[in-house]
Amino acid sequence: MNILNMTLEKIEEIDHSLRDKTQKRLDNLTKPQGSLGRLEEFAMQVVEITRDDNPSMKDKIIFTMAGDHGVTEEGVSAFPKEVTPQMVYNFIRGGAGINVLAKHIGARVVVVDMGVAGDLSAKDSNLKIKKVAHGTKNMVKEPAMTKDEAIKSIEAGIEVFEEEFKKGINIVGTGDMGIGNTTPSSAIASAITGVPADDITGRGTGISNDALRNKIEVIKDALKVNNPDPNDGIDVLSKVGGFEIGGIAGVILAAASRRIPVVIDGFISGAAALIAYKIEPKVKGYMIAAHSSAEIGHRIVLDYIGIKPIFDLNLRLGEGTGAALGINIVDAAVKILKEMATFQGASVSTKIKNPKVPEKVS
Amino acid sequence: MNILNMTLEKIEEIDHSLRDKTQKRLDNLTKPQGSLGRLEEFAMQVVEITRDDNPSMKDKIIFTMAGDHGVTEEGVSAFPKEVTPQMVYNFIRGGAGINVLAKHIGARVVVVDMGVAGDLSAKDSNLKIKKVAHGTKNMVKEPAMTKDEAIKSIEAGIEVFEEEFKKGINIVGTGDMGIGNTTPSSAIASAITGVPADDITGRGTGISNDALRNKIEVIKDALKVNNPDPNDGIDVLSKVGGFEIGGIAGVILAAASRRIPVVIDGFISGAAALIAYKIEPKVKGYMIAAHSSAEIGHRIVLDYIGIKPIFDLNLRLGEGTGAALGINIVDAAVKILKEMATFQGASVSTKIKNPKVPEKVS
Numbered sequence: 001m002n003i004l005n006m007t008l009e010k011i012e013e014i015d016h017s018l019r020d021k022t023q024k025r026l027d028n029l030t031k032p033q034g035s036l037g038r039l040e041e042f043a044m045q046v047v048e049i050t051r052d053d054n055p056s057m058k059d060k061i062i063f064t065m066a067g068d069h070g071v072t073e074e075g076v077s078a079f080p081k082e083v084t085p086q087m088v089y090n091f092i093r094g095g096a097g098i099n100v101l102a103k104h105i106g107a108r109v110v111v112v113d114m115g116v117a118g119d120l121s122a123k124d125s126n127l128k129i130k131k132v133a134h135g136t137k138n139m140v141k142e143p144a145m146t147k148d149e150a151i152k153s154i155e156a157g158i159e160v161f162e163e164e165f166k167k168g169i170n171i172v173g174t175g176d177m178g179i180g181n182t183t184p185s186s187a188i189a190s191a192i193t194g195v196p197a198d199d200i201t202g203r204g205t206g207i208s209n210d211a212l213r214n215k216i217e218v219i220k221d222a223l224k225v226n227n228p229d230p231n232d233g234i235d236v237l238s239k240v241g242g243f244e245i246g247g248i249a250g251v252i253l254a255a256a257s258r259r260i261p262v263v264i265d266g267f268i269s270g271a272a273a274l275i276a277y278k279i280e281p282k283v284k285g286y287m288i289a290a291h292s293s294a295e296i297g298h299r300i301v302l303d304y305i306g307i308k309p310i311f312d313l314n315l316r317l318g319e320g321t322g323a324a325l326g327i328n329i330v331d332a333a334v335k336i337l338k339e340m341a342t343f344q345g346a347s348v349s350t351k352i353k354n355p356k357v358p359e360k361v362s
Numbered sequence: 363m364n365i366l367n368m369t370l371e372k373i374e375e376i377d378h379s380l381r382d383k384t385q386k387r388l389d390n391l392t393k394p395q396g397s398l399g400r401l402e403e404f405a406m407q408v409v410e411i412t413r414d415d416n417p418s419m420k421d422k423i424i425f426t427m428a429g430d431h432g433v434t435e436e437g438v439s440a441f442p443k444e445v446t447p448q449m450v451y452n453f454i455r456g457g458a459g460i461n462v463l464a465k466h467i468g469a470r471v472v473v474v475d476m477g478v479a480g481d482l483s484a485k486d487s488n489l490k491i492k493k494v495a496h497g498t499k500n501m502v503k504e505p506a507m508t509k510d511e512a513i514k515s516i517e518a519g520i521e522v523f524e525e526e527f528k529k530g531i532n533i534v535g536t537g538d539m540g541i542g543n544t545t546p547s548s549a550i551a552s553a554i555t556g557v558p559a560d561d562i563t564g565r566g567t568g569i570s571n572d573a574l575r576n577k578i579e580v581i582k583d584a585l586k587v588n589n590p591d592p593n594d595g596i597d598v599l600s601k602v603g604g605f606e607i608g609g610i611a612g613v614i615l616a617a618a619s620r621r622i623p624v625v626i627d628g629f630i631s632g633a634a635a636l637i638a639y640k641i642e643p644k645v646k647g648y649m650i651a652a653h654s655s656a657e658i659g660h661r662i663v664l665d666y667i668g669i670k671p672i673f674d675l676n677l678r679l680g681e682g683t684g685a686a687l688g689i690n691i692v693d694a695a696v697k698i699l700k701e702m703a704t705f706q707g708a709s710v711s712t713k714i715k716n717p718k719v720p721e722k723v724s
Contacts, residue, residue, distance in 0.1 A: 029459075030449065030452050030457060030458055030459070031458075031459050031679050032440065032441070032566075032567035032568050032678070032679065033568060034568070035567070035568075035656075035677070035678045035679040036459060036677060036679055036683065037656060037675045037676030037677045037678065038675040038676050038677075039675060039677070078394065078713050078714060079394070079711065079712075079713055079714065080711050080714055082711055083710060083711050086708070086709060086710040086711060087392065087710060089708070089709075090392050090703060090708045090710060093703070093708070095392060095702060095703025095707065095708045096392055096393075096702065096703065096708075097391075097392070097393050097398060097698060097702055099701075099702075100694075100697050100698055100701045100702050101694055101697075101698070103697075103701075104693070104694045104697055204394075205394035205397065205713070206394050206395060206396070206397075206713070294397075294399060310673070310675070311672070311673040311674075311675075312673075313399045313400040313401060313672070313673075313691075314399030314400050315397070315398060315399045315400075315401070316394070316397045316399065317393050317394070317397040317398055321398065325691065325694060328690065329675075329687065331466070332462075332463055332466045332687060335462050335463075335465075335466055336459060336462055336463070339461075339462045339465075340457060340458065340459055340461075340462050341452060341455070341457025341458065345457065346448070346451070346452045346455065346457045346458075347448060347451075348445060348448040348449060348452055349441065349442050349444055349445050349448060350441075351440050351441055351567070351568070352440060352441065352442055
């Protein structure tokens, strides 16, 4: 709890002291005011988060956190559980979607075993072992994890962030891997937002209608059995969460404490963002939602927190794939602020102050 | 007309012979089927356009075409006309939004004087002089250009494309610069789609309510005076168009004739896409709409052609800025197809064929 508390103490409200100066610079760039739309908004947000009006975007890190879920016993996923460790090895070898997209945007992927069921070995690789336990318990029968394990998972996320922060981080993306993890994510989303499981539960990796009906019942039962306190992020995480979800929540809290922009991936990262937001609402200002996922509950989660996604490409892979593309847009936005010429610098005329509008057209 | 006709003759329907093979590859990549959403769609489109199942995205070119508009006499823009050549020099020096975003995505910008009012000199620069005339005529009083000039502007766009094609082009983005050019673009959009000027005309670079009302009247008058034939793209272009709009239409037609994907920028490029589409509807399959612009008529234009934008970032700058970000997403999509591991290659288990769904949850 010590690491978590120390991190929470460092999270401050977003500081607006550079706002006017930055707006003036944006308005002086050789373009009509506001014509770069949300790019200007993201540039402003990065300046305000970092308190640096010339922010660097050099070191981009995507944390892809992996964990297994006891609830897969209930037939909630279209893929077998062994895919979690198989995909971790795929991440390490560079063959997964997140590897391709991270390379595309010039980011480094840090893979973390937060609680994969099997024991992973990966010497000399970019895999970090922070295993809290060998998968969660089946949340239909008991809490997914103890309160201590929930805190431990968040603190492991903080530790991982801090280890990389020492090497340099300018922007962070979150990512997940864990067969079955849309089920705890839907349970978290339902518990915290109050939206019934029926309206917040999707098909994850692609289950049938029958399996979807079963998944919804599983989530309802898990919420009934465990009765999490919707205002206590740690309680929700321990009762119906997952280790990788706790780890992502830890990364979000740590990023906010270090004033680093954190780009949130899809539905699982959104559930982790809900946990982080419930623990410390001030994290909201540090988050940028990459995209609106195909998973139906995602938009509800983003609306609850009050963050607007950058794009909607109908993605539902996770791993941090959407976050990678989101980071790339934020990177572009910061370059606009830093690299464009001003009206004065480029000798371009500004807007007509009192344009002559003919009384009547011929 | 010779160059145009030769180009039109080369435009073929999109060939679907690589579809099944490509879909199989996409489905075998280590991810749930379809989980990369529209990225998979863009990868497929590039394969089908290029007829290459291992398409290169090495050479990315953005054509930023500039022209002036006689209709600026009517007070339709918030910026003075001299900004057109000033911005062309800004493009050449690398200080504009398109320069920053093209550099971000690894693209080259080719700037073309299609019909700027003043004479531009730019030795040893990336500026191409293809001036059809020193700005269009005032379309409220007479046709913006002759039919010969309209054809000449399209053919100049084709020529510029062909000159660069010799050096290598894998994907193209369109862009525009021309003070006043949302006015002809709205007129083109209204003429072709049949949507009244009131519902298709926006604020361009940011005009007042009074100026917007005046702009709408100007467009209505121009359409009344010139009465363009909505089914004749060249007639619409000549009566209420612009030289940079003709040039962009030429680039689109040339790209289709060479089976190169062409990423369409915002509202002005959309108007050019309408012209190209009316001249040869087969171009539709070669176009990818980068974004939905803040300019209200843009969505109507895209719906008319039947192409769905990649994103909506509330952009309204033009120059090819949205196209640059769009190209970057398409580039990512192609990398997914080419670089991701397959289930077999990465030893990852595939989807459960007949997943056991419990009859009733405990």
